[in-house]
Amino acid sequence: MTKVSMTVNGKAVSGEVEGRTLLSSFLREGLGLTGTHVGCDTSQCGACVVHVDGNPVKSCTVFAQDVAGASVRTIEGMANPDGSLGVIQQAFQDHHGLQCGFCTPGMVMSSAALLAENPRPTEAEVRHYLDGNICRCTGYHNIVKAVMAASGQDVSALAAE
Amino acid sequence: MPKDYGIGAPQKRREDIRFLTGRGVYTDDLALHGQAAAVFVRSTVAHGRIKSINTAKAAAMPGVLAIFTGEDFKDVGGNPAGWLINSRDGTPMREPKRPVLAHGKVRHVGDAYAAVIAETLSQAKDAAEQLAEDSAIEELPAIVDMKAAVADPSNRVHDEIPDNLCFDWGWIEDNRAAVDAAMKAAPHVVTLNLVNNRLVPNAMEPRASIGEYFPGTGDYKLTTTSQNPHLTRLLVAAFVLGIPENKLTVVAPDVGGGFGSKIYHYGEEALVLAAAKKLGRPVRWTAERSESFLTDAHGRDHVTKIELGCTKDGQILAIRTETLANVGAYLSNFSTATPTFLHGTLMAGPYKVPHVYVNVKTVFTNTAPVDAYRGAGRPEATFSLERVIDKMCRELNLDPFEVRRKNLLTPDQFPYTTPVGLVYDTGNYQATLDRAMAMADVAGFDKRAAESKARGKLRGMGLSTWIEACGIAPSHLVGILGSRVGLYDAATVRVNATGNLSVMVGAHSHGQGHETVFAQIVADKLGIPESSVEIVHGDTSKIPFGMGSYGSRSLAVCGTAMAKAVDKIIAKGKKIAAHMLEASEGDITFEDGKFSVAGTDKAKTFGEIAFSAYVPHNYPLETLEPGLEETAFYDPANFTYPAGAYICEVEVDEGTGKVDVVAFHCADDFGNVMNPLVVEGQVHGGVGQGIGQALCEFTTYDENGQLLTGSYMDYPMPRAGDVPFYNVDYSCQTPCTHNPLGVKGCGEAGAIGSPPAVVNAVIDALHRGGHTHVTHIDMPVSPSRVWQAVNG
Numbered sequence: 001m002t003k004v005s006m007t008v009n010g011k012a013v014s015g016e017v018e019g020r021t022l023l024s025s026f027l028r029e030g031l032g033l034t035g036t037h038v039g040c041d042t043s044q045c046g047a048c049v050v051h052v053d054g055n056p057v058k059s060c061t062v063f064a065q066d067v068a069g070a071s072v073r074t075i076e077g078m079a080n081p082d083g084s085l086g087v088i089q090q091a092f093q094d095h096h097g098l099q100c101g102f103c104t105p106g107m108v109m110s111s112a113a114l115l116a117e118n119p120r121p122t123e124a125e126v127r128h129y130l131d132g133n134i135c136r137c138t139g140y141h142n143i144v145k146a147v148m149a150a151s152g153q154d155v156s157a158l159a160a161e
Numbered sequence: 162m163p164k165d166y167g168i169g170a171p172q173k174r175r176e177d178i179r180f181l182t183g184r185g186v187y188t189d190d191l192a193l194h195g196q197a198a199a200v201f202v203r204s205t206v207a208h209g210r211i212k213s214i215n216t217a218k219a220a221a222m223p224g225v226l227a228i229f230t231g232e233d234f235k236d237v238g239g240n241p242a243g244w245l246i247n248s249r250d251g252t253p254m255r256e257p258k259r260p261v262l263a264h265g266k267v268r269h270v271g272d273a274y275a276a277v278i279a280e281t282l283s284q285a286k287d288a289a290e291q292l293a294e295d296s297a298i299e300e301l302p303a304i305v306d307m308k309a310a311v312a313d314p315s316n317r318v319h320d321e322i323p324d325n326l327c328f329d330w331g332w333i334e335d336n337r338a339a340v341d342a343a344m345k346a347a348p349h350v351v352t353l354n355l356v357n358n359r360l361v362p363n364a365m366e367p368r369a370s371i372g373e374y375f376p377g378t379g380d381y382k383l384t385t386t387s388q389n390p391h392l393t394r395l396l397v398a399a400f401v402l403g404i405p406e407n408k409l410t411v412v413a414p415d416v417g418g419g420f421g422s423k424i425y426h427y428g429e430e431a432l433v434l435a436a437a438k439k440l441g442r443p444v445r446w447t448a449e450r451s452e453s454f455l456t457d458a459h460g461r462d463h464v465t466k467i468e469l470g471c472t473k474d475g476q477i478l479a480i481r482t483e484t485l486a487n488v489g490a491y492l493s494n495f496s497t498a499t500p501t502f503l504h505g506t507l508m509a510g511p512y513k514v515p516h517v518y519v520n521v522k523t524v525f526t527n528t529a530p531v532d533a534y535r536g537a538g539r540p541e542a543t544f545s546l547e548r549v550i551d552k553m554c555r556e557l558n559l560d561p562f563e564v565r566r567k568n569l570l571t572p573d574q575f576p577y578t579t580p581v582g583l584v585y586d587t588g589n590y591q592a593t594l595d596r597a598m599a600m601a602d603v604a605g606f607d608k609r610a611a612e613s614k615a616r617g618k619l620r621g622m623g624l625s626t627w628i629e630a631c632g633i634a635p636s637h638l639v640g641i642l643g644s645r646v647g648l649y650d651a652a653t654v655r656v657n658a659t660g661n662l663s664v665m666v667g668a669h670s671h672g673q674g675h676e677t678v679f680a681q682i683v684a685d686k687l688g689i690p691e692s693s694v695e696i697v698h699g700d701t702s703k704i705p706f707g708m709g710s711y712g713s714r715s716l717a718v719c720g721t722a723m724a725k726a727v728d729k730i731i732a733k734g735k736k737i738a739a740h741m742l743e744a745s746e747g748d749i750t751f752e753d754g755k756f757s758v759a760g761t762d763k764a765k766t767f768g769e770i771a772f773s774a775y776v777p778h779n780y781p782l783e784t785l786e787p788g789l790e791e792t793a794f795y796d797p798a799n800f801t802y803p804a805g806a807y808i809c810e811v812e813v814d815e816g817t818g819k820v821d822v823v824a825f826h827c828a829d830d831f832g833n834v835m836n837p838l839v840v841e842g843q844v845h846g847g848v849g850q851g852i853g854q855a856l857c858e859f860t861t862y863d864e865n866g867q868l869l870t871g872s873y874m875d876y877p878m879p880r881a882g883d884v885p886f887y888n889v890d891y892s893c894q895t896p897c898t899h900n901p902l903g904v905k906g907c908g909e910a911g912a913i914g915s916p917p918a919v920v921n922a923v924i925d926a927l928h929r930g931g932h933t934h935v936t937h938i939d940m941p942v943s944p945s946r947v948w949q950a951v952n953g
Contacts, residue, residue, distance in 0.1 A: 036183070044872070076183040079182055096838045096842045127880075134878050137672045138845055139852075140845075140881040
């Protein structure tokens with residue numbers, strides 16, 4: 001077991017991990033941050049995406065000890081300081097961009113990373129960027145719409161509601 | 162202006178807040194004091210005889226608490242099939258035992274034959290690996306292909322079932338000769354052989370279960386990923402483990418999608434309960450995705466020959482089908498209903514067809530069990546029908562829109578009794594067809610096709626006019642059809658003393674939005690704020706005995722039970738108001754949240770009535786009970802029959818065979834709509850899955866029964882870039898005539914109506930490009946299949 005320390009959602013945290021402990025396990029079981037989900041075992045589904053030093057990372061594919069000292073942001077750190085939904089979260093609710101909610105944390109984290117590097121993405125750019133996030137419920141329609149709305153674009157004419 | 166309150170309002174979902182902030186609670190999110198981890202040892206061969214399992218080494222490994230094998234469960238019950246189907250000759254289906262852990266033989270890759278419980282997951286995994294090494298399993302020839310399974314009686318999935326046939330079903334057998342005669346007499350007969358591709362449901366949350374046992378009371382608790390906790394409790398209690406039903410609580414907390422795969426009871430649920438009892442500690446198991454691929458009940462997997470007899474101008478005279486349906490290695494709970502009563506009864510579609518006969522042989526193979534997956538039988542029927550009609554149009558050079566119009570039932574023909582046993586209550590199929598054609602700008606297609614051609618693409622347009630039977634299901638009908646359960650639902654409305662409501666429902670929400678939509682309905686009926694209504698679901702210790710969510714039944718069946726319970730609340734409220742206002746009960750009216758004496762200004766608010774019910778200081782107790790809580794059970798008189806018309810436009814790249822869906826238009830009739838935002842979302846999701854089936858998804862076992870598509874590296878799930886925005890409309894509404902909300906259900910529509918529209922569009926594109934020799938391509942219509950069809 002090794003002691004690992006990092007910053008998660010602005011707070012300093014530490015814990016004992018095995019060499020094989022994944023970041024997703026450390027967040028979920030070590031810190032009780034169960035908003036980060038694990039939906040597959042091949043780094044394909046994207047439900048586990050978190051930000052490590054600002055970059056989107058599939059936390060099921062990273063060892064906890066490899067991000068020692070890093071700043072990690074999870075879905076639990078995405079709301080506004082007063083607890084209200086952040087812009088992307090609010091857009092997902094406004095446009096019904098989630099159903100069962102399981103892929104949602106990863107979708108929100110990937111969308112936030114997209115908008116940080118591309119503040120006004122086209123539909124094609126959103127679809128391309130979310131290639132690593134699988135949703136089985138929504139058919140992606142309202143997710144793409146929510147991301148574009150979160151970027152400040154008028155989505156009313158994209159397709160019928 | 163859209164409504165902003167109650168029934169019909171596009172309310173944002175209240176449950177979204179917890180899901181968007183990481184505060185949903187799914188089964189695997191729970192951490193319990195003293196919990197131990199379970200790992201299953203699964204067969205790596207498709208078919209084998211268990212010679213020995215030596216547990217000694219594994220049992221001595223660090224942290225190991227217990228080991229279970231099939232031997233431990235050989236004297237308890239098995240997981241039963243929910244429907245008894247009789248063969249054409251009247252003999253009952255063959256129903257092999259489905260044990261908690263495989264005993265004697267393993268029958269598919271992934272079949273669990275042992276389980277290890279250890280302090281930590283890693284320790285359990287290490288010991289499970291050791292146990293696998295110490296198990297001797299003699300590999301037998303795998304039975305994978307359905308035709309071969311039936312043809313070679315020497316090789317058996319279940320030793321006691323000689324020809325691997327579960328049943329040979331005819332629907333309706335008495336009509337067979339008449340259908341054969343009509344087919345023979347038909348001026349033209351179209352024949353199509355097709356495969357409805359096997360799919361893996363792939364709910365994004367893998368299955369997970371936690372068993373607990375409380376020695377002080379002898380109570381058990383199962384927290385599990387279930388679409389219907391009460392049914393799971395009943396199966397575990399009455400059939401599998403023999404636990405008294407009242408000593409077992411089943412909780413399905415937040416569940417990350419189901420699509421059918423979480424309807425059923427699985428052996429892992431029984432194992433964690435048995436292990437918790439043995440160890441006196443909570444025992445948890447969460448599937449890895451590879452386990453989900455191997456063991457979640459798969460969907461579809463039909464091989465069908467459909468024949469259609471017609472006149473030369475496209476009037477359908479007769480339909481006859483022969484299907485081999487794969488049930489896999491064991492009978493999952495609904496597996497025998499899916500290819501029969503959810504499939505054969507739909508084979509008349511929305512059309513006037515005088516003669517229909519359906520034959521289905523279900524076959525055991527050394528593959529994962531196959532059961533209901535979104536649509537369940539109805540997508541298979543719709544695909545067969547809409548593809549053969551399209552083929553008829555090409556053979557006879559007829560317009561597919563006009564042929565549909567010619568054959569569709571007309572609004573004056575309802576209620577309509579089909580030749581396959583259903584009574585459609587209401588519909589207007591011309592209206593949805595007209596609406597879809599307007600949405601798709603059918604008249605402007607040639608211009609769009611020319612524009613596509615200029616970019617080197619072939620454009621095609623495909624149509625599907627579909628119907629389904631959902632709102633599952635009237636118990637009196639399903640009982641005749643072989644169901645061993647009733648399919649009513651239930652709701653309890655508890656008005657609390659402070660005037661807010663707890664509404665306990667038998668339906669389970671795993672993405673459908675019941676917490677929001679059901680509250681809209683209750684609030685609207687009572688004239689109170691939606692925020693006053695809390696919907697409680699998923700916990701058998703709280704909710705009445707309902708049958709869960711599948712088959713687009715939540716609103717039509719459970720929603721109706723809830724509406725009826727609210728009506729009882731209003732009736733009781735009138736009694737209380739009459740007492741409080743010193744009026745006759747018959748003079749009390751209820752409107753906008755107020756009980757009033759007709760013709761006076763005397764009134765009591767809903768809140769005042771609620772408070773009085775719990776502070777009954779001067780009640781005439783012989784005629785008026787305290788309290789304000791009512792339960793209603795509702796068993797529908799009939800199925801509901803949503804219907805619609807879907808038009809798909811694709812572009813095909815002749816060089817690569819790649820198909821892009823460039824437009825998808827849905828005109829649906831769901832009857833009355835409670836929350837348009839949620840209805841649209843359901844259609845989007847269903848169409849997304851339907852496009853996935855049509856273009857991407859396939860499940861392949863090799864000849865040894867190894868699953869080749871066992872991960873997201875190999876099984877092509879539709880991604881955001883594989884689908885377009887969908888154009889969705891539900892303005893054509895013929896309310897259901899037999900439930901008070903007038904609702905029909907929308908959960909499966911998209912997955913039912915869309916696959917044939919996509920494939921029809923691809924064939925259309927190829928024909929427009931001169932490839933008229935291509936009459937059919939099986940799903941998924943992948944680039945390689947299109948390329949081969951074009952160049953073959």
